[in-house]
Structure formats: C-alpha cells, structure tokens
Amino acid sequence: MSIAELPFTDTERGADPVPESAADRPAHGLDDLRAWVDEIAALTEPDEVVWYDGSLREADRLTKLLVAEGKLIRLNPEWRPNSFLARTDPGDVARVEDRTFICSDDEQDAGPTNNWREPSTMRAELREVFAGSMRGRTLYVVPFSMGPVGGPISQLGVQLTDSAYVAVSLGTMTRVTDDVLALIDAGAPWVATVHSVGYPLVDDHDHRRDDVAWPCNETKYIVQFPETREIWSYGSGYGGNAILAKKCFALRIASVMARDEGWLAEHMLIVKVTSPEGRAYHLAAAFPSACGKTNLAMLRPSIPGWTVETIGDDIAWLRQGPDGRLRAINPEAGFFGVAPGTGPSTNATAVDTLWGNTIFTNVALRDDGDVWWEGLTEQPPAHLIDWRGEDWTPDSGRPAAHPNSRFTVSAAQCPAIADDWDAFDGVPIDAILFGGRRATNVPLVSQARDWRHGVFLGATISSEQTAAAEGTVGELRRDPFAMLPFCGYNMADHWGHWLAVGEKLGGDAPAVFQVNWFRKGDDGSYLWPGFAENARVIEWIVRRIEGEAGAVQTPIGRLPIADELDLDGLDLAPDAVDALFRVDQDSWLAECDLTEEFFDRFGGRVPPALRAELASLRYHLR
Numbered sequence: 001m002s003i004a005e006l007p008f009t010d011t012e013r014g015a016d017p018v019p020e021s022a023a024d025r026p027a028h029g030l031d032d033l034r035a036w037v038d039e040i041a042a043l044t045e046p047d048e049v050v051w052y053d054g055s056l057r058e059a060d061r062l063t064k065l066l067v068a069e070g071k072l073i074r075l076n077p078e079w080r081p082n083s084f085l086a087r088t089d090p091g092d093v094a095r096v097e098d099r100t101f102i103c104s105d106d107e108q109d110a111g112p113t114n115n116w117r118e119p120s121t122m123r124a125e126l127r128e129v130f131a132g133s134m135r136g137r138t139l140y141v142v143p144f145s146m147g148p149v150g151g152p153i154s155q156l157g158v159q160l161t162d163s164a165y166v167a168v169s170l171g172t173m174t175r176v177t178d179d180v181l182a183l184i185d186a187g188a189p190w191v192a193t194v195h196s197v198g199y200p201l202v203d204d205h206d207h208r209r210d211d212v213a214w215p216c217n218e219t220k221y222i223v224q225f226p227e228t229r230e231i232w233s234y235g236s237g238y239g240g241n242a243i244l245a246k247k248c249f250a251l252r253i254a255s256v257m258a259r260d261e262g263w264l265a266e267h268m269l270i271v272k273v274t275s276p277e278g279r280a281y282h283l284a285a286a287f288p289s290a291c292g293k294t295n296l297a298m299l300r301p302s303i304p305g306w307t308v309e310t311i312g313d314d315i316a317w318l319r320q321g322p323d324g325r326l327r328a329i330n331p332e333a334g335f336f337g338v339a340p341g342t343g344p345s346t347n348a349t350a351v352d353t354l355w356g357n358t359i360f361t362n363v364a365l366r367d368d369g370d371v372w373w374e375g376l377t378e379q380p381p382a383h384l385i386d387w388r389g390e391d392w393t394p395d396s397g398r399p400a401a402h403p404n405s406r407f408t409v410s411a412a413q414c415p416a417i418a419d420d421w422d423a424f425d426g427v428p429i430d431a432i433l434f435g436g437r438r439a440t441n442v443p444l445v446s447q448a449r450d451w452r453h454g455v456f457l458g459a460t461i462s463s464e465q466t467a468a469a470e471g472t473v474g475e476l477r478r479d480p481f482a483m484l485p486f487c488g489y490n491m492a493d494h495w496g497h498w499l500a501v502g503e504k505l506g507g508d509a510p511a512v513f514q515v516n517w518f519r520k521g522d523d524g525s526y527l528w529p530g531f532a533e534n535a536r537v538i539e540w541i542v543r544r545i546e547g548e549a550g551a552v553q554t555p556i557g558r559l560p561i562a563d564e565l566d567l568d569g570l571d572l573a574p575d576a577v578d579a580l581f582r583v584d585q586d587s588w589l590a591e592c593d594l595t596e597e598f599f600d601r602f603g604g605r606v607p608p609a610l611r612a613e614l615a616s617l618r619y620h621l622r
C-alpha cells in the first residue's frame with residue numbers, strides 16, 4: 001500500500017490556537033514538524049537535536065551512552081542480556097497527581113476531579129520553566145504511533161525529550177519507525193508533546209554543572225491542553241510523568257479526542273480467552289493502577305482447557321467497527337509493569353517475558369548482577385543493593401525494591417501474546433469488566449443488568465490507594481472507570497459519553513461485569529486466592545455471555561448461583577464463598593450515601609440515568 005492510500009484518522013488538531021503557544025498550529029507535513037522542533041529548541045536551548053528512529057542500533061547507542069554516563073547499570077548478560085537497571089531520585093518514583101493539570105479553556109470541562117489552570121497563565125509559567133531547561137543536553141525527537149501505523153483506530157504523536165532514558169523507553173512502549181514520519185509528511189495529524197527533566201547543565205551565567213544519575217527537578221508540571229491536543233511535562237523522569245505517549249496522550253488527550261469523535265480511550269487491559277470448545281472471546285477490563293491489570297492480562301488459567309492470551313495490559317482504545325461491534329486496540333507496544341508481586345506463582349508469563357531486553361527501574365540489584373524484587377522468589381537473597389543504591393539484607397526492615405518499581409519491555413516478547421494483538425482494526429470486545437481493590441462489600445463477581453447499569457458500576461469503582469501515585473497507601477478513593485487520574489475532561493461527561501456509546505452499540509454492546517479479587521475476611525486475609533484462579537471467574541463470565549450459566553438477581557447485580565462457579569480443587573477458608581458474595585444491606589446503603597456524595601460533586605452534570613440507577617439500588621436494598 002502506498003502512503004497516499006493509507007486510511008487516515010480524522011482527528012483535527014485544536015480549532016482555536018492560543019496565541020504565543022509553541023505548538024498549537026495545525027500541523028501538516030514534515031516542514032511543520034521541523035518548524036515546531038526548531039521553536040522548542042530555541043526555547044529550551046539544547047546542545048544538539050537528535051532524531052530518534054527506534055532502530056535496534058539507535059537503542060543500543062543510547063543505552064551504551066546511558067551506561068557510560070552512570071544513568072543505567074548494565075545487568076549481567078549471562079542472566080539478563082541487553083537489560084538495564086535505572087535508579088530514580090528518591091523523590092521521583094511515581095505519578096504526581098497534584099502536579100498534573102488539565103488546561104481546558106473552560107474550567108467546568110476539566111471538572112472537579114482534575115486540577116485546572118487557565119491555559120494562557122499556564123503557558124506563561126511553562127515558558128518560564130522550559131526556557132533554557134535543556135542547556136548542555138541533547139533534545140531527542142521521537143515520532144511514534146499509538147496502535148498499528150496507519151490503522152483506523154491508531155493515532156500519531158511526537159515527543160521531544162531531553163532524556164535518553166525516556167527516548168529509549170518510548171521506543172519500547174510505542175511504535176517508533178520511519179513510517180510515522182512518512183504519514184506525518186503525507187499530512188496525518190499528530191499530537192505534540194514536550195518533556196524536560198528540568199535539570200539544565202549550564203546556567204544563565206554560562207556556569208556548567210555536572211550531571212547526576214537521575215536528573216529531575218523538585219518542581220514538576222504534567223500539563224495537558226485538551227483543546228490543542230498538547231502535552232508539556234517538566235521536572236520528572238518517571239514513566240507515567242515522562243513517557244508522554246502513555247497516560248498523558250493515550251488516556252488524557254485521547255479521552256478528549258474520543259469524546260469529540262464518538263470512541264473510547266480507557267485504562268483497560270485486553271485479553272483473548274479461548275474456551276475448551278475452542279471458541280475465542282475478547283475481554284477488556286478496567287482496574288485502577290496497581291490493581292491487577294498486568295496480572296490478568298497474562299493469566300495462566302488454573303482450570304483445564306482454557307487459555308488466556310495477552311493483547312494489552314494497561315490501555316485500550318475502543319471504537320465501533322463497520323460490523324457494528326465495539327472493536328479495541330492496545331495502542332501501546334510494550335509493558336510498563338509493576339515489579340513487586342511478580343513471580344513464578346503469581347505471573348509466570350511476566351517473569352518469562354523479562355528474560356532480556358528489559359529496562360528495570362527501582363528494583364534491587366543482586367551481587368551476581370541480576371535483579372530482584374519482593375515476590376520474585378520466596379526467599380530473598382542474603383545480600384542486595386536496594387533501589388536507593390544502599391546495602392540491604394533480609395533483616396534491613398525495609399523493601400529492597402520500591403513498591404512502584406517497574407519493568408519496561410516490548411509486548412512482542414511476551415510468550416502469551418495473542419496472534420491478533422496488533423490487528424490493524426482491533427479485536428471485537430465481548431465483555432467489559434470493572435474492578436477495584438475492595439476489602440469489603442464488593443463481591444468477587446457480578447454481572448450488570450444492562451449497559452446502563454454497567455456504566456453505573458464503572459462510575460462507582462472505588463479502590464484502596466496504591467503506590468502507583470503519590471499519596472497515602474490504603475485510603476479508599478473513588479476511581480470511576482479507573483480513570484480518576486487519567487480522564488482529560490469532566491468525569492461526569494465521561495459517564496454521559498459511555499451512555500451515548502452504549503446507545504449507538506445497541507444490541508451489539510458487550511456484556512458488563514464487576515470483579516473484586518481483594519475482598520478480605522474478618523482476619524484481614526484475602527478470601528480469594530486470585531491470580532491463576534481468577535480463570536474460574538473468567539469461565540463464569542464466558543458462560544454467561546453464552547447464556548449457559550445461571551445467576552441470581554440481587555439489588556447490586558447478577559451473582560453466580562450456587563455451583564455455577566467452578567471451585568473444584570480450591571482450598572478456600574470455611575464460609576469464604578458466602579463471605580465473597582455477601583450483600584450486606586446496611587453497608588450497601590452506606591455505600592449509596594457515599595456514591596451520592598460523590599455524584600453531588602459533579603452537580604447537574606451527572607447523567608440522570610445514573611441518578612436513576614442509584615435511586616433504584618436504594619429502593620431494592622430497602
């Protein structure tokens with residue numbers, strides 16, 4: 001196919017350019033791209049500009065450079081070929097939600113769950129911090145595609161960054177190829193993203209300072225301009241803050257594009273499930289950060305006859321296809337997964353994926369030059385260098401790997417990757433799952449009565465805070481659609497958008513379920529073994545889609561009837577099943593009060609259909 005014949009996505013860049021912005025003109029062609037790169041280079045004053053082409057040769061050159069600069073440690077190639085360890089600054093280990101801004105023209109469009117700043121004020125602030133911010137450094141230009149290059153659900157972007165670690169990571173996490181430039185030259189739209197670690201090596205008086213292993217800045221900005229589809233990130237080198245294709249573009253900016261164009265950009269894994277009868281199904285599931293997406297995406301079923309293959313572990317873009325069904329792509333090309341808790345008994349597929357060609361961040365270093373983290377083996381090694389670079393022994397009394405330590409690895413390297421994982425036009429979705437980390441109340445699995453009830457379940461996801469973002473771990477927080485930190489517009493409008501998408505899908509809409517692997521008994525231990533055993537829940541879900549499994553109607557949804565969930569060979573605590581599915585009237589009524597309080601934060605923007613769902617839930621509980 002020639003470039004001229006490739007189907008282009010129909011995204012327009014912002015209609016109302018804000019004056020004095022460096023990157024808000026409608027961009028068409030390589031000349032515009034080059035002009036924009038020049039403009040940012042004039043602002044940030046790097047020593048040189050390098051176009052990164054994503055090739056193995058260039059990746060190799062940059063990792064060698066990073067090793068020479070002391071920014072990456074090469075792992076022992078005998079255990080972990082072509083793999084590296086990065087240690088961040090201890091203050092730069094997770095997404096910074098309080099420094100993440102949605103700068104829509106209208107504050108109401110950002111909504112009460114986003115930090116809003118007036119766009120021109122923010123632009124002025126950004127110009128100040130970015131001025132000269134790349135002095136003494138190299139500016140990398142990284143053109144990338146989210147999704148198969150030129151695909152009907154795919155989008156293009158360009159990231160400018162002064163971090164080689166970020167450029168290489170982006171090369172793993174997205175498709176960085178010359179084809180992207182060819183599409184841009186042919187006029188395809190692209191999203192402009194600028195990143196600086198905020199650690200210039202030369203000051204205003206021409207004084208040079210030495211670089212550090214993890215340059216960053218105490219002042220951080222993660223800024224999205226939804227109308228002009230732009231991203232500016234300053235002061236952090238950590239994944240979710242710095243690999244702008246991921247959360248900033250594929251969720252915050254893409255969710256706005258999706259709202260405007262009638263599709264969905266969601267914080268979801270995608271899997272292909274094959275039943276013992278050989279029938280294939282595709283499921284998409286939204287769980288908040290560090291609540292089990294990567295684990296479910298790589299599930300090895302404990303029950304015979306079933307297989308689960310990976311399509312994506314974090315982000316899904318979904319669009320109604322020509323056949324009327326909802327089709328999904330994984331816009332990413334790699335995994336940026338949580339290391340702790342990843343071991344042979346929990347996620348053997350991930351362990352096998354990480355055999356080489358991996359960048360680890362903030363895990364511990366073994367004396368033999370390999371890596372370790374809590375959960376990789378039952379017994380920790382006798383001695384390690386911890387994520388801060390300090391000596392560690394099992395009685396040090398602190399974790400050796402940071403709880404949010406991560407691996408960056410190519411999706412193609414996953415042994416369980418599905419053959420259709422990079423299908424040009426995506427895969428048809430049969431079921432959507434919503435889940436959170438709830439010690440109480442929420443049952444192991446339930447089915448929504450219909451799409452509208454499903455949207456209510458998505459809108460009311462709540463979860464105990466994890467280490468994936470700065471904040472108090474364990475506190476309960478509302479995380480609608482697992483998108484609280486990632487929705488680029490008013491969350492209540494997002495619910496309305498989901499309802500509208502459901503209307504369009506009609507009878508072709510996927511079935512919707514809610515799951516919770518994390519319910520605890522009175523003694524504080526998990527009631528459900530989780531991980532591989534979650535296949536039993538997947539089986540019930542597939543049987544429900546096929547109309548083969550029974551369910552009982554309860555006020556909160558349809559629960560499996562006794563014996564429909566295969567528990568054969570499971571060693572559950574006495575009463576565990578009862579406790580996993582108990583619907584306690586009083587605590588659910590209290591939950592309703594919390595939901596109403598939460599809805600009230602959005603005032604009149606909450607879709608009446610969701611208020612009606614809440615009223616109906618209360619009515620049936622009483």
Ligand SMILES: Nc1nc2c(ncn2[C@@H]2O[C@H](COP(=O)(O)OP(=O)(O)OP(=O)(O)O)[C@@H](O)[C@H]2O)c(=O)[nH]1
Binds near residue numbers: 314340342468531
């Ligand atoms: N008890 C229990 N823990 C689980 C289960 N699945 C995942 N976990 C744990 O949850 C943590 C995070 O899991 P991930 O699969 O990495 O979470 P994620 O949703 O992909 O996280 P992000 O990459 O931050 O979006 C790990 O410590 C896992 O061991 C489960 O079924 N049961």
Ligand SMILES: O=C([O-])CC(=O)C(=O)O
Binds near residue numbers: 094239240241289
């Ligand atoms: O974005 C990140 O830093 C990692 C991630 O997947 C999440 O937090 O959901």
Ligand SMILES: [Mn+2]
Binds near residue numbers: 267288289290314
């Ligand atoms: Mn995530």
